[in-house]
Amino acid sequence: MTAVRTRIAPSPTGFLHLGTARTALYSWAYARHHGGQFVLRIEDTDVARSTQDSVDQIIASMNWLGLDYDEGPIYQMQRLDRYHAVVEQMIAAGTAYRCYCTPEELEAMKAGQEARGEKRRYDGTWRPAPGKVLPPVPEGVKPAVRFCNPPDGDVTWDDLVKGPITINNREIDDLIIQRPDGVPTYNFAVVVDDWDMGITHVFRGDEHVNNTPWQINIFKALGAPLPLFGHCPVILGDDGQKLSKRRGAVSVTAYEENGYLPEAMLNYLARLGWSHGDDELFTREQLVSWFDGTHMNKSPAQWDAAKLAWVNAQYIKRADDARLAALVAAQLGRRGIAVGDQSVLVPMCALFKDRCSTTVELADWLSMYFTPVTPSAEDRATHVTDAVKPAIAALAERLVAVAWDKASIQQAIKDTIGAHQLKMPQLAVPLRVLVCGRAQTPSIDAVLSLFDRNDVLTRLRTV
Numbered sequence: 067m068t069a070v071r072t073r074i075a076p077s078p079t080g081f082l083h084l085g086t087a088r089t090a091l092y093s094w095a096y097a098r099h100h101g102g103q104f105v106l107r108i109e110d111t112d113v114a115r116s117t118q119d120s121v122d123q124i125i126a127s128m129n130w131l132g133l134d135y136d137e138g139p140i141y142q143m144q145r146l147d148r149y150h151a152v153v154e155q156m157i158a159a160g161t162a163y164r165c166y167c168t169p170e171e172l173e174a175m176k177a178g179q180e181a182r183g184e185k186r187r188y189d190g191t192w193r194p195a196p197g198k199v200l201p202p203v204p205e206g207v208k209p210a211v212r213f214c215n216p217p218d219g220d221v222t223w224d225d226l227v228k229g230p231i232t233i234n235n236r237e238i239d240d241l242i243i244q245r246p247d248g249v250p251t252y253n254f255a256v257v258v259d260d261w262d263m264g265i266t267h268v269f270r271g272d273e274h275v276n277n278t279p280w281q282i283n284i285f286k287a288l289g290a291p292l293p294l295f296g297h298c299p300v301i302l303g304d305d306g307q308k309l310s311k312r313r314g315a316v317s318v319t320a321y322e323e324n325g326y327l328p329e330a331m332l333n334y335l336a337r338l339g340w341s342h343g344d345d346e347l348f349t350r351e352q353l354v355s356w357f358d359g360t361h362m363n364k365s366p367a368q369w370d371a372a373k374l375a376w377v378n379a380q381y382i383k384r385a386d387d388a389r390l391a392a393l394v395a396a397q398l399g400r401r402g403i404a405v406g407d408q409s410v411l412v413p414m415c416a417l418f419k420d421r422c423s424t425t426v427e428l429a430d431w432l433s434m435y436f437t438p439v440t441p442s443a444e445d446r447a448t449h450v451t452d453a454v455k456p457a458i459a460a461l462a463e464r465l466v467a468v469a470w471d472k473a474s475i476q477q478a479i480k481d482t483i484g485a486h487q488l489k490m491p492q493l494a495v496p497l498r499v500l501v502c503g504r505a506q507t508p509s510i511d512a513v514l515s516l517f518d519r520n521d522v523l524t525r526l527r528t529v
């Protein structure tokens with residue numbers, strides 16, 4: 067059996083969006099599952115809209131997700147000579163031809179077809195045929211090159227995701243494979259590349275299903291071996307509409323900034339369109355060992371922000387505290403809070419991570435250790451009552467001298483409630499409000515022990 071080779075071929079006209087990230091992930095996992103290779107190809111033939119910044123972002127997103135590639139990035143615009151050579155071969159073989167129609171003529175052709183209620187298609191003016199006399203070549207018109215699509219018969223393939231698909235050639239026309247400026251079009255460059263790069267399996271978005279018959283016909287015209295194709299259904303937003311750049315955060319980098327862990331994102335994206343029994347949480351290694359291209363969903367997946375948050379929370383719980391500390395330091399840095407020695411964050415992450423879905427939420431908690439808090443007037447009025455203020459003042463005095471650890475702080479709190487005949491929550495809640503700025507926290511002795519003693523004393527003395 068030929069070695070499996072897959073690829074992802076993003077166009078660098080924006081960030082790596084979630085749909086492409088998911089097909090990249092399937093292509094990568096499929097190659098890794100079979101011990102094959104995964105290629106990154108940059109489809110930059112839309113010169114006006116392609117940017118290096120976008121390439122950099124795509125690569126950064128792939129790196130973040132851990133989708134390592136064996137070859138690439140290969141840029142299509144660096145392969146123009148190869149496409150030109152193939153075009154010339156095809157013209158010589160009679161499977162492609164030059165078309166000198168001007169944009170105005172094509173426009174008129176389209177208008178006429180629309181007026182007659184016909185399907186829009188190229189009318190074959192320049193398509194050679196035995197015995198046909200072609201129009202005289204006009205001066206000063208740079209030709210496009212069109213593919214001689216077979217006029218009839220079916221194109222059929224067994225889609226890895228959707229199952230058998232058949233399209234009749236009468237449905238499709240002679241598409242342009244090279245523009246008058248010499249730049250190849252997507253459907254042609256993609257075939258030459260998939261052929262040259264020995265691609266055996268193509269996973270891509272649903273939006274390309276209609277392109278596949280052309281591509282298969284071009285593969286056949288070139289005598290090139292056909293890869294297998296799998297078209298993954300679109301991802302719908304929480305609102306059931308198609309995800310798009312205008313609808314919500316759909317770039318991979320946005321999720322990184324918003325405090326998601328790459329392994330959670332990988333897990334969630336993989337599960338969105340594929341399943342392995344009832345497994346909701348799986349490691350990268352499990353994904354690779356399970357992902358054989360079967361059990362792909364045929365229907366669109368719905369993006370579920372709450373589920374992603376749940377998945378992320380599971381990974382945050384399991385994450386190493388030192389790693390979380392570095393991520394939280396970066397989040398705090400974005401807010402202008404410089405932590406200095408990151409190691410102070412390690413026990414803080416350990417204490418708070420169980421209640422956080424993202425590292426942004428973790429940073430929300432931990433910022434109280436580095437910047438002053440402002441308890442709400444309502445919390446103060448409800449919890450920091452005149453009845454409890456003497457106990458707070460007394461506790462502050464006890465805390466001046468105790469050893470600064472959880473057990474000693476706990477003892478000081480117990481002694482204070484004993485001396486003032488209070489119940490634990492009557493003192494613990496106002497402590498939380500004053501020191502943390504909120505009424506609920508993990509165990510207050512543990513929370514306090516991670517503060518600087520003087521910060522606690524200052525906040526308690528505001529009563």
Ligand code: GLU
Nearest residue numbers: 075076077109256270274
């Ligand atoms: N450049 C195309 C895209 O980003 C690639 C499609 C394909 O994988 O063939 O949609």
